[in-house]
Amino acid sequence: MPGRLAGKNAIITGAAGGIGLETSILFAKEGANVLMADISAEAVQRAEAKVKQLVPNASRVESIVCDVSKEDQVEKMVSTLDPWGGLDIIFNNAGIMHSQDDDAVATPEAIWDLTHNINVKGVWFGCKHAVLSLRKHKKTKGSIINTASVVALVGSATPQLAYTASKGAVLAMTRELAMVHAREGFRFNSLCPAPLNTPLLQDWLGDDKPKRLRREIHFPSGRFGEAVEQAQAVVFLASDEASFVNGHDMVVDGGMTKAYVTPE
Numbered sequence: 001m002p003g004r005l006a007g008k009n010a011i012i013t014g015a016a017g018g019i020g021l022e023t024s025i026l027f028a029k030e031g032a033n034v035l036m037a038d039i040s041a042e043a044v045q046r047a048e049a050k051v052k053q054l055v056p057n058a059s060r061v062e063s064i065v066c067d068v069s070k071e072d073q074v075e076k077m078v079s080t081l082d083p084w085g086g087l088d089i090i091f092n093n094a095g096i097m098h099s100q101d102d103d104a105v106a107t108p109e110a111i112w113d114l115t116h117n118i119n120v121k122g123v124w125f126g127c128k129h130a131v132l133s134l135r136k137h138k139k140t141k142g143s144i145i146n147t148a149s150v151v152a153l154v155g156s157a158t159p160q161l162a163y164t165a166s167k168g169a170v171l172a173m174t175r176e177l178a179m180v181h182a183r184e185g186f187r188f189n190s191l192c193p194a195p196l197n198t199p200l201l202q203d204w205l206g207d208d209k210p211k212r213l214r215r216e217i218h219f220p221s222g223r224f225g226e227a228v229e230q231a232q233a234v235v236f237l238a239s240d241e242a243s244f245v246n247g248h249d250m251v252v253d254g255g256m257t258k259a260y261v262t263p264e
């Protein structure tokens with residue numbers, strides 16, 4: 001199938017919903033062979049069926065259950081692509097924001113550890129096994145994209161300390177890997193999404209107008225982002241169009257992190 005990602009083998013983690021699902025759909029539309037990975041078996045199978053339904057002429061779409069915080073599972077996920085010819089792209093996107101995540105005083109240590117095991121160690125394992133696979137298959141180029149967040153760039157007075165620290169780690173780790181592997185042709189870039197119009201956030205905000213306004217007012221565009229707007233940026237970073245984009249913090253936030261006073 002022709003497209004901007006034609007012939008490329010891609011893994012997307014956290015593929016069952018939100019950004020991961022929208023990216024799976026766009027990758028399939030752009031001709032990639034896609035392995036959708038998620039910790040939830042039922043959800044990722046449903047998501048796989050949705051991609052196949054929306055993109056009936058997709059090259060290859062499969063799914064796998066993988067907890068990214070477990071290295072043996074990440075290794076198995078990446079090796080699934082060996083018979084496909086090896087990985088070309090990995091989008092390390094799985095992440096959690098726990099409801100008990102709070103400030104320095106109130107965040108339980110177990111929540112800190114859980115968040116960092118998934119959001120940081122999970123991304124490290126994804127990067128590590130991507131590099132090993134790219135080398136094994138003698139690839140001269142590869143694209144690794146890791147999901148961070150705007151909270152890695154700007155502070156928030158509604159704290160989720162473990163989450164914020166984990167996303168800062170993703171940015172720093174990605175930048176360093178970009179330098180380490182540049183001469184091998186392996187590019188590493190971060191995606192920094194702003195708060196999105198996903199059910200998670202919207203259900204939480206509900207009809208509470210002041211709570212909603214407290215967040216919406218920071219967007220120059222006057223609205224939250226959509227998951228598909230993140231996915232569009234990921235397609236670019238994954239494609240050869242971004243061949244000279246490396247170590248970049250791709251901020252997709254409608255200008256939020258550049259705002260001082262926003263339009264009324």
Ligand code: NAD
Pocket residue numbers: 013014015016017018019020037038039040043066067068069093094095096097118122147148149150192193194195196197198200201227
């Ligand atoms: P989401 O909750 O819809 O998707 C996350 C997916 O990751 C889920 O399908 C979940 O089952 C999966 N997952 C959780 N733990 C996992 C694990 N251990 N192994 C494998 N999969 C696991 O959320 P989303 O909004 O699409 O978030 C995707 C990424 O974007 C996350 O890293 C998140 O932190 C980041 N992000 C989201 C927003 C936002 O407003 N939605 C903003 C900034 C950053």
